[in-house]
Amino acid sequence: MAEWMTAPVRAERLPNDDGHRPADLFLVAVAAIGAKRAEHDWMGEPRGRHERLGDGQQYLRRFDGGAVCWSSRTGAHEVHGPVAERWEALGAEASLLGFPITDSASLVWPDGTPRPGGHAHFEGGSVYWTPEHGARVVRGMVRDIWALLGWERSALGMPVGDTETGDDGLLSARFEHGRIAWSSAAGPLVEIRRAEASASRPGASWAPDAPGALDPATERRLGRLTPSFAPRE
Numbered sequence: 001m002a003e004w005m006t007a008p009v010r011a012e013r014l015p016n017d018d019g020h021r022p023a024d025l026f027l028v029a030v031a032a033i034g035a036k037r038a039e040h041d042w043m044g045e046p047r048g049r050h051e052r053l054g055d056g057q058q059y060l061r062r063f064d065g066g067a068v069c070w071s072s073r074t075g076a077h078e079v080h081g082p083v084a085e086r087w088e089a090l091g092a093e094a095s096l097l098g099f100p101i102t103d104s105a106s107l108v109w110p111d112g113t114p115r116p117g118g119h120a121h122f123e124g125g126s127v128y129w130t131p132e133h134g135a136r137v138v139r140g141m142v143r144d145i146w147a148l149l150g151w152e153r154s155a156l157g158m159p160v161g162d163t164e165t166g167d168d169g170l171l172s173a174r175f176e177h178g179r180i181a182w183s184s185a186a187g188p189l190v191e192i193r194r195a196e197a198s199a200s201r202p203g204a205s206w207a208p209d210a211p212g213a214l215d216p217a218t219e220r221r222l223g224r225l226t227p228s229f230a231p232r233e
Contacts, residue, residue, distance in 0.1 A: 025072065026050075029059040032076035033068045036103075037061075040078055043068075053093055060093075066104070074099045074123065083120050083127045086135035096139070098123030110153045117158070130158050133176075137162045141182035142173045145190065155192050156180065 030050060037043055044064030051060045058071040066080025071093070077100040079087060084104070093099050100122050107115040107130070117130035125139030136159040138146060143163065152158050157176030165171050172181035178192040 025057050026052075026059070028072075029070040029076075032070050033059065033061050036068045036070075036076040036078055037063065040065075040103075043078065043080070058093060058099070069093065069099055071099045074101050077101065077120075078103050079120055080104050081118060082129040082135045083118055086127050086129070086137070087120075087122070090137070096124045097127070097137070107152055107158075110150075115152070119152075125163070128152065128159055133158055133160045136160065136173075138173060139163045140171050141188070142171055142180045145180050145182065145188050146173075146175075149190070156190075 033050065043066050047062040047064060049061070051062075052058070053060055058069070060067055060069045066078050066084055068076055068078045070076040079100050081104065087095070087097055087100075090097060100120050102121040104118050104120045107117045107119060107128070109115045115130070117128070119126060119128040125137055126143055127135050127137055129135040138159050140163060146154065146156065146159075149156065156178050159173050159175050161174040163171060163173040168183075170181050170183045170186075172179060178190065180191075181189040
């Protein structure tokens with residue numbers, strides 16, 4: 001379908017313009033998906049045509065090694081491997097995760113060396129995968145707190161369960177070396193098991209003397225949490 005493009009896409013026809021037409025959005029999507037595919041030769045050849053999703057302003061194209069998704073909100077990003085499989089199993093773009101907002105990326109240990117696995121961030125959360133723990137969904141304020149502490153490089157390590165909401169309204173998730181919980185009434189709760197965190201790997205992050213105890217620097221970081229908090233890599 002990309003071969004149908006015979007004219008450049010005009011900037012004033014981008015989705016933020018109320019006067020755009022569906023045909024123009026398709027051209028934008030095809031160009032963006034093609035450019036993203038060109039960044040990743042390992043994705044291989046297309047496995048089909050561009051697929052229109054939802055209301056027709058969202059597109060996806062599958063390749064041998066993964067898929068590239070585009071929406072007017074998020075632009076074009078690739079997903080592949082177990083991260084993509086979990087996303088699709090949950091309902092892909094129609095799930096609570098929505099569209100990817102980053103490409104899939106690798107993981108690192110606290111000392112900066114590569115760790116087996118991968119992750120991607122989505123509109124409604126993140127998917128983190130390792131061979132030991134599978135693909136886990138981290139979302140909401142649990143994800144924001146984990147991000148503030150340093151993602152998988154923190155003393156908590158990787159998630160070993162999905163983020164879930166309990167009957168008491170507490171949002172929580174288990175990690176390799178502890179737990180994060182959040183409620184609007186209680187705020188953030190971080191529990192780290194010292195023995196496991198300190199022994200996980202050379203170069204691991206600081207670990208507290210007791211579960212739930214945080215050093216002053218970490219307490220200050222958690223103090224930055226507000227309703228509008230948005231983590232960055």
